[in-house]
Amino acid sequence: MSPALPATDGALLEARGVEKSYGHVRALQGTDFEVRPGEVTALVGDNGAGKSTLIKILSGTVQPDGGEIRFEGHPVTIHSPLDARRMGVETVYQDLALAEDLDPAANLFLGREVIRPGLLGALGFIDKRAMRARAAESFATLGIDLQDMDAEVGMLSGGQRQTVAVSRAATWASRVIFMDEPTAALGVVQAERVLDLIRRIRGSGKSVVLISHNLPQVFQIADRIQVLRLGRRVAVFRADEVSMEEVVGAMTGAAGEA
């Protein structure tokens, strides 16, 4: 197999020796990971390898037990999702993290509601019309046709909900966007739209981290592939220099340790 690349210079966001245990389960056992500017990085690994845990740590949702996180080379502590947001990091969570009783626009603007101008704004009045108009634009870009923008998200299909979550992250990310299996529930056309979106995001100089079990998709879009196994990163490949067999070998442990 190709040798793992050395630790990188010029990484935008990196994890060094990050650890996280849930009771007896050691979800992450000294994991390294890096996100480079303007690249699409695929994070692959078997079920339970620790991918989602790593993403949650880097988006401030879960606190690590140990290790270091650096942003633009400086050590940082991401105490909360707000800290990650301030760094320009947005996440599409595997469980989507949507408020099912609110409509798509409300979800898109959750936690950053558009406030009405003037006195009403000072009193905390929200501008539902403006939010709805901007949300409709975002959704159209992703090619979902939400016939009823007033329907609560819980009424939407699984794929439509996933697209709402993807639009939300894409709307707000300015530096990095994590996507934890963003196409798992999507039809062929919608999945293709998400891949298009990822390309466009990369084109605008932002970084994308894509978690996916769909290796053909990964090879279609990723610049770099990082493999997680049993809570450790076991390999980093450039996507154009590696075969699918090698990646699978690293994921399952068939290669390398043998």
Added chain:
Amino acid sequence: MGRDGTPVGQAEQASVAGEEQEIRPRLWRLAAATSTWIFLVLVVIIAVFSIMNFEAFASVFNLRNIMIDASSLLIVAVAMTFVIITAGIDLSVGSVLVFSQVVAALLMRAMGAEGLGVILAGLAAATVSGLAWGVLNGVLIAKTRMPALIVTLGTLGMAQGAALLLSGGINVRRAVPAELVTTVGIGRLFGEIPYLVLIATGITILGGILLHLTRFGRHTYAIGSNPEAARRAGINVSRHLIKVYAMSGFLAGVAGYLLLARFTTTTIEGHGTTNLQAIAAVVIGGTSLFGGIGTVFGTVVGVFIPAILRNGFIILGVEPFWQQVAVGAVLILAVYVDQLKRRARERA
């Protein structure tokens, strides 16, 4: 290249089509809302009572009394709407109401029971007492993650015990300034509209605005819908919950003070079921006990259905105990409708 053009074109089409289609789903949603149905139930009840005894039931005198009687429950129920939309519950409101009354009454009596200064001091005492219990509830629920049912059951007992300790178990009398009683207590604007009703209406409208038009309301729904999603969206869930329970305590204090003004004495024994009445009103009005769904309008309807049933039964000479039976049935019906809707959604 052409690909980048496509989404924009679609966005324009979507928004044009969206405006034409907007009306129809809204009507549907209105028709499907529990509060709409429950409002029709209220209209039917009023129609039936009016037909059976128009003179007695539909008189200004009678309707005014219904509204006066309902005003303090309405205030407590508006706050309870917020609490239940966060998927919480506040069992302590009745005891907190009584505690606030006792503190305010003792203070006003000690100050001489007359004059504007005393009136304002009493108001401050009642609202601050209520607020303090509410904050305690909120902090315990938000920070320790104990179930709201247990926390507020605990503070229910504590507030009630404290009120009895302070008052010696006897209602505090000769404490309420006459000026307060004749204005807020039993006075009427232009000789027609009782101030109690005006105050309750004002609080209800403010509550409705807060819930439906502001960021605070939006976050209330989000937290009840999916607290983890709210947290990940950067909402300070603990702080928001504390505010919601604080509001519940505060308004219980306000309601206690208004009752003090109306009856000129504390009502220590009168609030054993205020919590359940408020919860029933909120739930009858279509607010979901699972959180995330509800309206202030529904709560208003939910307050008036039991109130009008009781009044109508009395006028018609039906055993008033039937009111409890009827309200219980309406309550179960409302929860059943909520359940059906949730199941329909899970299938979707």
